[in-house]
Amino acid sequence: MKVLVVGGGGREHALAWKIAQSKRVDTVFVAPGNAGTATETGLPIENVDLKDSDTAGLVAYAKANDVGLTVVGPEAPLTAGLVDALQAEGLRAFGPSKAAAELEGSKVFCKDLLRHADVPSGDYKTFRHQEDAVTYLEEREDEPVVVKADGLAAGKGVIVCDTRRQALDAVERIAGAKEFGSAGDRLIIEERLNGHEASVLAITDGRSIITLPPAQDHKPAHDGDTGPNTGGMGAYCPTPLVDAALLERVEEQVLVPTVHHMKRARRPFRGVLYAGLMITKQGPKVLEYNVRLGDPECQPLLMRLKSDIVDLLEATVDGRLDELGGLEWDPRPAVCVVMASEGYPGDYEKGHVIRGLEEAAKLPDVKVFHAGTKLIDGSVVNTGGRVLGVTALGDTISAAKLGAYKGVKCIRWQGAWCRKDISDKALGY
Structure with a gap:
């Protein structure tokens, strides 16, 4: 089978890398991909020169190249209705419809739904x-x-x-x-919740839910959770902050009522439902929903996944998740450290040559996922704010952190930087 992965970030590199390992897959096309997907060795991955916003071009490409499954990574094409456009042409696509993707596309819609579904969240007011x-x-x-x-x-x-x-x-x-x-x-002014943040992602076909191991992202730019918010400076999985009992509570109070309410609202949800949570003294409360795999949570999650991801994706698309059973996970934790361009999340310079990637690739249980990179004249250069997600497995979270930072130490380009404390908060739970 041929699979098309839409997007060009670290999430899409990780998805293509994991999908290409399936014995059922002949080729993985990535549109537009990045330098990481362009230079994967030993895996059948090819970049396609199409932007993730080119709905007509992506649909035409999937039809012309006999693509059996399209996996849409980023939120923008999901909220723009790419899955609907593919399905209208009889093509199979993993991800929510445009109507369901409004759960991320509009924070007002999300907060209103949480209120109506009686899902715990902060109080809020909306303004035009x-x-x-x-x-x-x-x-x-x-x-x-x-x-x-x-x-x-x-x-x-x-x-x-x-x-x-x-x-x-x-x-x-x-x-x-x-x-x-x-x-x-429109904007929202919301009660500020106190506690610790966690990410709980689930796969749902609109009826059944498979909850993935809980992760923790690091949104603020600098050590100690200081500085401006970013797209995420690193993540680790699983987080001890969310134990089995708390995860069951999240399923019962957050995920299940949300999926049921979306179905009642005639916006049935299929794909990844990502709950960004604040674990407060009163219990878990939803900060926001995303409608796709988190980036960088995706990288440590997929490093640990041992089951064939294509089975999971197809079962979701076909509405038969209940037949799949549980997923198999590497028992070792994983840590992802994001390396960023100087100036991010503000203005940053592009086009600096990245060195040391081959050296990092030789480290055991370390994988460098590319995000904001491009291959120019045979050299890998930075083209985005978040550039690489250096991800490692280890017997403990501390060992995984050590492996990830060993990988970081190998890599250099002008202005490269990262947080030094990714996963440290796990030691306090």
């Missing part, structure tokens, strides 16, 4: 006009809040505020200066 949001903030007590752009903003449209002044600045950035474009046409 900057003046109304300003009035609301000035009339309430000066206490911490979170200000969010409604639409997609590449993981950066969430601003955590300690004071009213910071919240007013956030409203100006989102609704006044339109820092995130049309994503800020």
Whole structure:
């Protein structure tokens, strides 16, 4: 079978790498892919010169090349309706429909659904006009809040505020200066929850749910969870923060009611349902939903997955997850450290040659997944803010961390940097 993976980030490199290991797969096409998918050795992976926003081109390519399954990685093509367009042409696609993907595409829709489905989450208010949001903030007590752009903003449209002044600045950035474009046409001011964050991802066909091992992302740019929010500076899996009893509670109070409510709303959900959670003293509360694998959570998850991922993807598409049974996992934890370009999450320079990738690839139980890279004249260069996800398995979380940072130490380019404390918080749980 031929499989098309849509996207060009670290998630898509990890997906292509895992899918290509299936004995049932002849070729994995990646559109557009990156330098990592272009240089994989020993696996049948090919890049395709098509943007993930080119819906018509992707549909035509899948038809012309007898693609048996298309796996859509990023949120933007999902919320734009790529899965619907593929299915309309009789093609099989993994991912939610446009209507279901609104769960990530609109934070207002998500919060309203959580309220109606009685899923625990923070209190919130929605605003269409900057003046109304300003009035609301000035009339309430000066206490911490979170200000969010409604639409997609590449993981950066969430601003955590300690004071009213910071919240007013956030409203100006989102609704006044339109820092995130049309994503800020509506905004949410939300109760700031206290606790520890965790990511619980599940695969669902709209009826059955398979919950994946819990992971923990590191969103703030700098050590000690300081600095601006990013798309994610590293992740590890599993996290001891979420034990078996808490995971069961998340399934019962969060995942199941959400899937049922989406079905009742005539937006049946098939694909990856990613719950970003705050583990509070009152229990787990939903911060947001994503409708695809997290990046970088995907990398340690897929490093640990031993089952054939194609069986899982096809069972989801065909609505027969209940027949699949459980998944097999490597018992060892995995840690992913993101290496970024100087200046990220702000402006950064591109085009610097990356060295040391071959050296890192020789390390045992280490895999370097590419995100913002491109192959130019035979050299790998940085083209994005988040550039590489250096991922390692180890007998303990500390051992996995050591392996990942050994890989990081091998790699260099002008301005490269990373957080030094990925997975350290696991030692405190």
